[in-house]
Amino acid sequence: MLVAVPPGKIFGGERFLLDYASYFKSNSQKFCIKDIKIFAPDTDRPFTFPDAIRKFRGVTFSEVNYMGSSLDTYFFDFSKSLYYILKMFEKYIYPPGYVRELVTHSPRVLGTKFQELYALLIKKSLPLKFENTTNIKALLVIDKFISPSTSRFLLKVMTSGSFDIKDYTLHFSEEVKEELKSVDLLHLMPPFIQVSFSSVRKISKTYKIPLVLNTFAHLSHGFFLPLIRSLKKAIDNSLISGILSFTNTEIQAIKTILGLFGKKTLKKFENVKKDAIPPPLQVSSIIKFEKRYKSEILLEAEKIRDGYDFVILSSTLHRSKGVLDTAKAVANIAKQSRLNILMVTFGRRMPHELDAWNTLIKKLKTEAKRFDAMYLGYVSEVKKAALFHACDVFSMPSIEDSFGIVYGEAWLRGKPVIGSSSNPVMFEVLDNGRRGLLVPFGDVKKLSNAIEALITDRQLAQKIGNTGRQYCYKELDISKNALKLWKFYQNVIS
Numbered sequence: 001m002l003v004a005v006p007p008g009k010i011f012g013g014e015r016f017l018l019d020y021a022s023y024f025k026s027n028s029q030k031f032c033i034k035d036i037k038i039f040a041p042d043t044d045r046p047f048t049f050p051d052a053i054r055k056f057r058g059v060t061f062s063e064v065n066y067m068g069s070s071l072d073t074y075f076f077d078f079s080k081s082l083y084y085i086l087k088m089f090e091k092y093i094y095p096p097g098y099v100r101e102l103v104t105h106s107p108r109v110l111g112t113k114f115q116e117l118y119a120l121l122i123k124k125s126l127p128l129k130f131e132n133t134t135n136i137k138a139l140l141v142i143d144k145f146i147s148p149s150t151s152r153f154l155l156k157v158m159t160s161g162s163f164d165i166k167d168y169t170l171h172f173s174e175e176v177k178e179e180l181k182s183v184d185l186l187h188l189m190p191p192f193i194q195v196s197f198s199s200v201r202k203i204s205k206t207y208k209i210p211l212v213l214n215t216f217a218h219l220s221h222g223f224f225l226p227l228i229r230s231l232k233k234a235i236d237n238s239l240i241s242g243i244l245s246f247t248n249t250e251i252q253a254i255k256t257i258l259g260l261f262g263k264k265t266l267k268k269f270e271n272v273k274k275d276a277i278p279p280p281l282q283v284s285s286i287i288k289f290e291k292r293y294k295s296e297i298l299l300e301a302e303k304i305r306d307g308y309d310f311v312i313l314s315s316t317l318h319r320s321k322g323v324l325d326t327a328k329a330v331a332n333i334a335k336q337s338r339l340n341i342l343m344v345t346f347g348r349r350m351p352h353e354l355d356a357w358n359t360l361i362k363k364l365k366t367e368a369k370r371f372d373a374m375y376l377g378y379v380s381e382v383k384k385a386a387l388f389h390a391c392d393v394f395s396m397p398s399i400e401d402s403f404g405i406v407y408g409e410a411w412l413r414g415k416p417v418i419g420s421s422s423n424p425v426m427f428e429v430l431d432n433g434r435r436g437l438l439v440p441f442g443d444v445k446k447l448s449n450a451i452e453a454l455i456t457d458r459q460l461a462q463k464i465g466n467t468g469r470q471y472c473y474k475e476l477d478i479s480k481n482a483l484k485l486w487k488f489y490q491n492v493i494s
Contacts, residue, residue, distance in 0.1 A: 189214030300386035322397035411468025
């Protein structure tokens with residue numbers, strides 16, 4: 001089996017793939033796997049994976065390397081369409097200046113071409129080429145997934161030439177060609193699908209290897225539209241053998257929007273094998289780890305809680321995660337109730353996100369004297385476990401996540417969570433409020449009410465936390481999900 005892993009740091013999708021791959025390799029006799037190799041599908045230069053990936057969770061993977069070419073033209077076309085999408089989202093969803101911040105501090109994966117193009121567009125003050133669609137939030141795929149007016153808008157965007165994927169040339173050594181002949185399955189789940197998809201699709205076609213694609217669709221993100229365009233092209237040409245998503249909502253959303261292209265595309269999509277398998281959670285590993293370091297974790301948790309009535313934990317500093325709204329909501333509660341409340345957030349961040357956080361927290365602390373907050377950055381596993389044990393509520397009203405495995409980490413410790421009703425998949429993930437409370441993205445008042453309900457009604461908080469914990473054991477445990485995935489692989493290959 002061959003697993004496609006984008007080069008660079010390990011984030012969401014590629015981590016889940018590596019989780020499964022390491023689990024399969026560790027249980028190779030049970031799953032009858034000869035070998036699993038990893039390769040970087042979206043690099044145009046010789047690439048060697050860092051040890052963090054090659055030796056993931058103690059399992060060593062061998063690599064397949066090749067060189068791609070002609071990426072510059074592709075990035076320019078893709079960047080142009082992406083710019084317009086992001087500007088459209090800035091107008092209707094994200095705050096003013098969001099796109100400028102994003103591009104100024106863009107990750108390397110977006111490429112210098114995107115930055116150069118953005119600067120050019122700003123300089124020339126090019127107008128948006130999209131029609132004025134007041135119901136653009138239908139992109140969030142709520143209710144029946146899409147309104148008639150937005151259907152016309154989406155079709156116009158997705159059929160524009162900018163979204164055509166130009167397959168670039170792949171150069172293989174004779175040794176790699178021989179390796180590819182023995183591969184039974186390709187599995188791809190990248191965060192930026194277009195470039196990766198182009199190369200993986202070509203490998204699949206050339207060597208007749210069944211391709212399984214995890215859509216990993218962030219339904220309210222600008223990247224969702226290029227994903228649909230790429231998916232349509234692959235489906236029309238019968239290049240995908242299986243489609244996996246984290247939720248049935250995601251599959252239904254993709255089906256609905258692909259239907260805009262006509263019955264032919266929809267029929268071919270229906271014939272592709274599909275399943276919804278939630279992301280894996282290392283349940284047994286987490287439990288074993290916490291037993292081993294129990295005293296250190298509990299001691300650290302006590303230090304975090306010391307001097308505070310309640311602790312609210314949130315996710316990374318990315319705006320879409322709702323972390324700034326959570327800070328405002330917690331400060332409101334501290335100000336009105338006279339409770340000492342600490343808000344903690346951790347994980348990766350970009351420089352402009354940290355600046356926005358520091359500016360807001362400084363302001364909130366002057367307004368609510370009993371409110372405190374801290375951003376910890378990357379933390380050790382002991383510290384992370386302590387944070388989940390110390391907190392009373394985990395709040396991540398994210399507008400973008402395709403699932404949010406961090407909810408699972410909170411549930412496993414019996415903690416109640418808060419998600420966003422503006423994100424369509426959350427109704428399924430949080431089971432319509434049974435596994436967590438739902439609030440509209442950006443509604444600080446309703447978020448305050450939700451947090452206050454959970455810290456004052458301990459019975460409600462405990463019920464939600466326990467329901468979430470049971471869900472972890474039944475639906476998120478990697479031992480169960482790996483078996484589901486393996487059966488899906490067998491179904492695809494057969």
